[in-house]
Amino acid sequence: MSSIICVSGGKGGVGKSFISINLGYWMSKLLHRHVLVISADPTNKTVDRYITHFSEYGWDDFLKGTALDIDECLSRTNVENLYVVPARTEDFLDIDPDLRKIMTRLDFFRRDVLSGSFGAVILDTPAGYNAINQIYSRISQTNLVVATPREDDIRGVLEFLSLLRAGWRESWKEDVKGLQGIVNMIYSKEEARQVCTTLSLPLLGYVGYTKKKEEATKLGEIYSNLFPSDPVTLQMKDITLSLLGRSPITNNTSSFFSLYQRIKNSIFSSG
Ligand SMILES: Nc1ncnc2c1ncn2[C@@H]1O[C@H](COP(=O)(O)OP(=O)(O)OP(=O)(O)O)[C@@H](O)[C@H]1O
C-alpha cells in the first residue's frame, strides 16, 4: 500500500522542495521500495535538478493523458529506489483550463498509486493557495505544511490553511487529511513549537538552518546523500520515521544504543 504525501506552504522559498526531496531520500532508504517525488510545481522545477536519466514523459504528460501510466514518467536519480517525475511545462493549468479533467486524472492517479507498489509518493506543490493545490491536498493521505519562523511566512500559512480548509467542499467532498507542520530554517527547537502553536497545527518535526545547503545545490546532490551525518540530515530522517509511525530515536538514546551495540558486538566477536 502506498501513501500520497502533499508538501505545501503559504509562501515561496520556505523549503518545500528541499523537504520533498530529502523526505523522498529517507523514505526510499527506510522502506527499500520505489519512492516518487513529483515535480508538481512547474514554476520552480527544483526537484528536476536531481534527475540523472530523464524519462520520456513528465507530470504534465500524465495530467494530459499523453502518458497513460505513471511508470512512463519515472526519471532516475543517483539514489537507488528514488525517482522524480519531472515537470515539462511552465503552468499545469495551461494544459486544460477545465479542472474537472485534471481532477479525473488525479483521481485515477490516486487509485492507481494506492493499489500500486510504490512505498510513497511525494507531491512538491506550488507556493501558496491555488486551485490545483486544493486538488493535490484532497487526493493525499498526509498534508505536510512547511513554515518558517519568519512572521510573513506564518501569516502566509494561516491564510493558506483557512482557504484550504474552506475551499471546494462542494465539488470534492473530502476533508484535507493528515495536516501536520514542518518548521524549516529554525535556530532553536522552541521556535518550532511556537510556530506550530500559532498555526494550531500538530508539529511533525523541524529542520535547522544550514549554510552547507548551497554546497549541495552547486554539486546537484541531495543534501542527505551528500552529508549523511549532518544534523539537518538526521532531522529529516526523524521526520520520515515519525511519518512511518516509527518513533524517531533521539540523539541520547541512539548514542546509548550504539554504545550497547558496540559492547555487544565486541563480546560476540571476542567470544
Ligand atoms: N534548512 C535549510 N537551511 C538552509 N537553506 C535552506 C533550507 N531549506 C531550504 N533552503 C534553501 O532555501 C531556498 C528555498 O528552498 P526551496 O527551493 O526548497 O523552497 P520552496 O518552498 O520549494 O520554494 P518555491 O516556492 O520557490 O518552490 C533554496 O535555496 C534552498 O536551498
Ligand SMILES: [Mg+2]
Ligand atoms: Mg519549490
